[in-house]
Amino acid sequence: MIDPSNRQAVIEVENLVTHYGKRLILNGITLTVYQGEILVIMGGSGSGKSTLLRHLLGLHQPTSGCIRLLGKDITQLDDRTMHELRQEMGVAFQGGALFGSMTVGENVMLPLREHTKLDEHTMQIMVRMKLEVVNLAGFENLMPAELSGGMLKRAALARAVIMDPKLLFFDEPSAGLDPVAAVELDELILQLRKALNMTIVVVTHELDSAFKIADRISVLDQGTILMTGTVDEVRNSDNKRIQSLLNRMPRDDAIDADEYLRRLTGYS
Amino acid sequence: MSEPSSFVMRLRPFVERVGQRSMQFVEEAGYMSSLLWQSVLWLVAGKHREQPVRLAGIFREAMQMGIQAIPIISILCFSVGVMLAIQGIDTLKTFGAQAQVVIGIAVSVTREFSPLIVGILVAGRSGSAIAARIGTMLEAQEIDALRVIGIDPIRYLAAPILVAMTVMLPCLTIVGDVMGILGGAIFTGIKLQLPLQVYAERTFDFLVTFDVMQGLIKSVVFGMLIALVGLSNGFQVSGGAEGVGRATTRAVVMAISLIVIADMIFTYFMNR
Numbered sequence: 001m002i003d004p005s006n007r008q009a010v011i012e013v014e015n016l017v018t019h020y021g022k023r024l025i026l027n028g029i030t031l032t033v034y035q036g037e038i039l040v041i042m043g044g045s046g047s048g049k050s051t052l053l054r055h056l057l058g059l060h061q062p063t064s065g066c067i068r069l070l071g072k073d074i075t076q077l078d079d080r081t082m083h084e085l086r087q088e089m090g091v092a093f094q095g096g097a098l099f100g101s102m103t104v105g106e107n108v109m110l111p112l113r114e115h116t117k118l119d120e121h122t123m124q125i126m127v128r129m130k131l132e133v134v135n136l137a138g139f140e141n142l143m144p145a146e147l148s149g150g151m152l153k154r155a156a157l158a159r160a161v162i163m164d165p166k167l168l169f170f171d172e173p174s175a176g177l178d179p180v181a182a183v184e185l186d187e188l189i190l191q192l193r194k195a196l197n198m199t200i201v202v203v204t205h206e207l208d209s210a211f212k213i214a215d216r217i218s219v220l221d222q223g224t225i226l227m228t229g230t231v232d233e234v235r236n237s238d239n240k241r242i243q244s245l246l247n248r249m250p251r252d253d254a255i256d257a258d259e260y261l262r263r264l265t266g267y268s
Numbered sequence: 269m270s271e272p273s274s275f276v277m278r279l280r281p282f283v284e285r286v287g288q289r290s291m292q293f294v295e296e297a298g299y300m301s302s303l304l305w306q307s308v309l310w311l312v313a314g315k316h317r318e319q320p321v322r323l324a325g326i327f328r329e330a331m332q333m334g335i336q337a338i339p340i341i342s343i344l345c346f347s348v349g350v351m352l353a354i355q356g357i358d359t360l361k362t363f364g365a366q367a368q369v370v371i372g373i374a375v376s377v378t379r380e381f382s383p384l385i386v387g388i389l390v391a392g393r394s395g396s397a398i399a400a401r402i403g404t405m406l407e408a409q410e411i412d413a414l415r416v417i418g419i420d421p422i423r424y425l426a427a428p429i430l431v432a433m434t435v436m437l438p439c440l441t442i443v444g445d446v447m448g449i450l451g452g453a454i455f456t457g458i459k460l461q462l463p464l465q466v467y468a469e470r471t472f473d474f475l476v477t478f479d480v481m482q483g484l485i486k487s488v489v490f491g492m493l494i495a496l497v498g499l500s501n502g503f504q505v506s507g508g509a510e511g512v513g514r515a516t517t518r519a520v521v522m523a524i525s526l527i528v529i530a531d532m533i534f535t536y537f538m539n540r
Contacts, residue, residue, distance in 0.1 A: 086418035
């Protein structure tokens, strides 16, 4: 882990509020991620974790609040600076999001081809190196449709790190994978951090995976952060929601009888 | 306030629907204009921002949407030429003016039939494919992936399609012109014993550049319409595989309708 005294913040989210239409999704998120750490954003379905990730990636404009990546507020950036900043970020999407019309190799090479002026041969070597890292050596000429779920995620990871980004975002690394493949992917994330010293943000709802890879965990519920802390701090938290998430217990929200009747009858 | 009459109350949902539809229409037209504007911007200024619209992409689209459509367009336009000859000879027989069919075919094929057949065929063949492709990419988060890599989807996906369509439709229309006239010539040759050479001479004697240009100008507009309709429907897909299916159907129906309406408007203004 990192020495807390000289930690440098690379991702700072302040008071982020977002809406989907009129519905409030994120309600005042404040979050800091430090250089070289792995932060896991954990939460159930509908907690807003995917929305938070999409905002961190600059795919949406928030209602209010600011998001600073590497010191730059991405809610205010002009296109050109944002474009430069994107080259410092790598993203692995949940289903891989590899382009179906290109081979695995071409997919991984795409960022190089668009952002650099390297010659073909060099780019190919770099692609093979990254595929080697994610244990997909020799698969560069296959099409994404020919890969299994776990391989797709690893190929997506290779594409995400091809530019050696400072920030890596990973959406649901273990979703839809068998336990072995999921553990392998967790190992891979840890290895990548060690080898490339990246700051990694992982969004997941898988507890085992979160506890294994996280330096710190942020627990998200209904658009707010319940707590951010180390694995042990989260495990020992006495917050009811967190405990029900950890122990896989159903939510037992108190039912307001009047409100319930109003909902059923449709009269407000 | 007095109670509104039941007639007015019954009319209200209808008026609301008309209002909603109108808003939708304006919104969609605005979206397409912005697609067009941004594509043009990337085409002109992309190089300065080190994000050029790549020629390879344009050629790939032109190949798929243009060149590969040549066989089917040839067959259709040839058939239309033959059909025009049959009908023309039959109608003109009443006036004893069968030989005039040459002029009729030349003008109607170049001005009207060739661009229209090409437009409708490409709308069905590629307009749907564009919507389906973009929609599927959107659903699979591939568009998001492009954006986070730092590749603008308009530059990378939309601009090449728009250019390829706008260039290929006039080319296909020329192919259609030739095949339509050939179809007419062959049938007339058999029916009226008119040698091919004489047919060609008469056609070129009568046909002026304006006839052909009229068809070509229209086809440029059709090409842009097909591309914009396909793209805008694709980029606005929501609701998984079913949504993609809906967008595909909508793109084809909308593109064909717009083509026919645009054709009417253009024909009116060009023949005043």
